[in-house]
């Protein structure tokens with residue numbers, strides 16, 4: 001294999017983001033649109049509200065008549081058009097969401113009225129707002145409501161439904177092949193023999209891929225041999241946009257992934273990141289297929305996916321992933337002996353507004369991560385962050 005290509009974390013992010021290429025578009029039904037990234041702007045085809053609408057159950061009338069006994073001339077249910085104009089001394093009983101009849105300029109909520117004889121009501125007094133939502137006060141026909149590159153949230157689905165955008169154009173989801181490498185691995189449904197462990201990375205990655213809006217494609221465990229890895233990479237290339245290999249990227253005699261990737265025509269853009277955990281991370285490109293060689297240790301795999309692969313997958317789909325960072329206090333001082341790398345530390349919440357580092361005694365300590373709710377970054381050159389300092393927490 002060629003020489004090790006060491007890169008700083010921010011360079012690694014820049015390198016992968018610059019390579020991300022769009023996997024194309026497709027139309028999906030509304031019930032499949034959630035979590036997808038829009039590939040078109042969505043404009044309103046209607047005004048909202050489409051007519052002057054009552055905000056209350058009550059009586060629509062003229063404000064100048066509020067002191068009078070009002071004759072009820074009609075009952076207007078939501079979904080029905082008013083039939084009569086409200087004149088002097090008159091009102092129409094109206095339901096929330098129904099169109100306000102012509103002539104009326106306010107709606108008295110039912111709780112501010114009392115009966116005043118057969119078919120008549122009276123305003124009992126107090127401050128009275130119009131209680132009319134004006135036509136187009138929320139949305140004007142032609143307004144662009146959602147933009148290309150936005151992620152479809154449940155709220156955005158409501159907008160799509162409102163404007164009848166029932167088959168929005170979205171980015172195709174990248175297909176992400178996953179292969180776990182290692183002769184020591186058995187699948188989770190097997191009892192590990194001596195010297196074996198269960199493959200957890202492939203399943204962890206599956207969840208992370210799904211949560212990032214991409215499509216996972218599990219290709220099984222590959223052995224630590226050149227032929228085995230060669231076969232796995234060959235299979236992955238033919239059916240995916242992105243390949244994730246776990247393990248086989250560090251300094252051991254059987255860590256063959258970078259070499260086999262190069263033999264398969266991948267150009268390695270880096271093979272080490274100055275980051276902890278996850279230093280031996282490899283990124284290779286072959287035409288429009290991208291391969292990440294992730295460190296085998298589950299904590300490293302998890303963190304590198306979060307900080308490198310996930311932003312890359314989103315970028316492919318045209319989504320500018322900017323995690324919502326929360327500034328929170330450190331409940332306990334964090335210290336480290338060496339400060340030559342950026343270190344991403346899993347943290348858990350303490351009380352309402354503080355976090356502490358999750359204790360884990362090495363990158364293999366995967367159960368420690370189940371308590372983690374966020375990551376903080378200790379920049380290279382910093383050995384200690386004092387208790388009470390405010391740190392930026394990236395939720396996971």
Ligand code: AMP
Pocket residue numbers: 180181182184185197198199200201202246247248249250252255294295296297298364
């Ligand atoms: P490697 O990067 O292949 O040297 O693996 C580093 C460590 O991670 C070793 O202790 C492996 O046993 C462990 N490991 C590798 N792959 C997996 C996996 N798929 N699931 C759980 N642990 C793994």
Ligand code: MG
Pocket residue numbers: 181182183224247248296
């Ligand atoms: Mg291995």
